[in-house]
Amino acid sequence: xxxxxxxxxxxxxxxxxxxxxxxxxxxxxxxxxxxxxxxxxxxxxxxxxxxxxxxxxxxxxxxxxxxxxxxxxxxxxxxxxxxxxxxxxxxxxxxxxxxxxxxxxxxxxxxxxxxxxxxxxxxxxxxxxxxxxxxxxxxxxxxxxxxxxxxxxxxxxxxxxxxxxxxxxxxxxxxxxxxxxxxxxxxxxxxxxxxxxxxxxxxxxxxxxxxxxxxxxxxxxxxxxxxxxxxxxxxxxxxxxxxxxxxxxxxxxxxxxxxxxxxxxxxxxxxxxxxxxxxxxxxxxxxxxxxxxxxxxxxxxxxxxxxxxxxxxxxxxxxxxxxxxxxxxxxxxxxxxxxxxxxxxxxxxxxxxxxxxxxxxxxxxxxxxxxxx
Numbered sequence: 001x002x003x004x005x006x007x008x009x010x011x012x013x014x015x016x017x018x019x020x021x022x023x024x025x026x027x028x029x030x031x032x033x034x035x036x037x038x039x040x041x042x043x044x045x046x047x048x049x050x051x052x053x054x055x056x057x058x059x060x061x062x063x064x065x066x067x068x069x070x071x072x073x074x075x076x077x078x079x080x081x082x083x084x085x086x087x088x089x090x091x092x093x094x095x096x097x098x099x100x101x102x103x104x105x106x107x108x109x110x111x112x113x114x115x116x117x118x119x120x121x122x123x124x125x126x127x128x129x130x131x132x133x134x135x136x137x138x139x140x141x142x143x144x145x146x147x148x149x150x151x152x153x154x155x156x157x158x159x160x161x162x163x164x165x166x167x168x169x170x171x172x173x174x175x176x177x178x179x180x181x182x183x184x185x186x187x188x189x190x191x192x193x194x195x196x197x198x199x200x201x202x203x204x205x206x207x208x209x210x211x212x213x214x215x216x217x218x219x220x221x222x223x224x225x226x227x228x229x230x231x232x233x234x235x236x237x238x239x240x241x242x243x244x245x246x247x248x249x250x251x252x253x254x255x256x257x258x259x260x261x262x263x264x265x266x267x268x269x270x271x272x273x274x275x276x277x278x279x280x281x282x283x284x285x286x287x288x289x290x291x292x293x294x295x296x297x298x299x300x301x302x303x304x305x306x307x308x309x310x311x312x313x314x315x316x317x318x319x320x321x322x323x324x325x326x327x328x329x330x331x332x333x334x335x336x337x338x339x340x341x342x343x344x345x346x347x348x349x350x351x352x353x354x355x356x357x358x359x360x361x362x363x364x365x366x367x368x369x370x371x372x373x
Contacts, residue, residue: 009271030177030357074346086108088109088352089115090106090373091106091313091369091370093105093315093367093370094367096366097120097365098181098360100123100182102119102120102121102185104116112194113189114189115155116202116204117184117185118185120181122181123183127176127349129340129346129348130172130175131217131284132253132345133154133224133253134250134273135155135250135251136154136248136249137249138152138248139253141154141171156246156247157169157247157250158171160231160243161230166338167228169224173217173221175348176208176215176216178214178287179213180209180211181212182208183294185205185207185296186207187206187296190202190203190371198303199289199299199301200300202296202298204296206321207292208294210291211288211289212288215288216283217283217285218282229282230277231250235247235250239275242290245372251275252277253273254331255341256327257274257341257342258270271309271342274341276331276333277333286337287329288327288328289327290328293362294322295322296319296363298320298363299318300316300317300318305369311370313367313371314367314369314370315367316365320360321362321363322360323358326359327356327358338352338355
């Protein structure tokens, strides 16, 4: 270590000069006798050696002591956030979250802003639930205060159809609900802190199909719907004194009226059973829709995915997709089940209530990004 030897020699010479000046000053002041001349050289060597050891330690250790910490500038990705970087870099990323699995492309607009475009797809899954039937304007299943099943007009209809066709009539149909969530997204990430490129705010839009969920009758319920149609035809053609006229019609019973409503010449009170029929083709469906274009706002944090690499990043973000109000859950006959119906029973009621409560859609996502150039 040549630099250390030179530094030590200079320090030794300087200390000898200082020691000599100190001795001359004591002689002039008449206090030279305070210094024991025989141990003069011994004391000087000890003093110099101590100083040299201290100086050497400081010199060596200085290599491992970091400089005064400075604010880490434009981290992560110093090069990515360089001045005049408009579209000079490209970042590709994989996202996973409540909006689905997707891919993004991002490019900087300036030192604190980037534009991001991508596509998200939420894998489909099926949720099944029942929609009840009603006979003679009453729910097919009814129970007393002790939980015992009450005999209803539907029971008479069920017995009648078994006698006529030899087939048991179910008191419900099965509905299968499937999601249809996929969106293009156009977002702008804003990094407001000049020397901290971790925290960011995001705004933009998601653009996808208006119908994001649909429920349709399960094929296994086609038999029940066919029996409903057959019974109602028998009911309409029966004579007034026929026993079947006392049973009433067979309908679907999804819930009760949420408010007073007049349909044609018939006035329905709040809480009355809402009755409907399958389509002419024997189909029953519920379509859930919202706006095709959904504004988005969110905030997140970005860091290095690989500690020593600026080109690999990981981001976590939390935001909301603004649907523009309560989603419309429209029955095949045009009735909005979110708005017009209440007391919707069972799992179907849970699905309708949950979707109705979502005025906005929460988006929690994690993004793994790689800067290409």
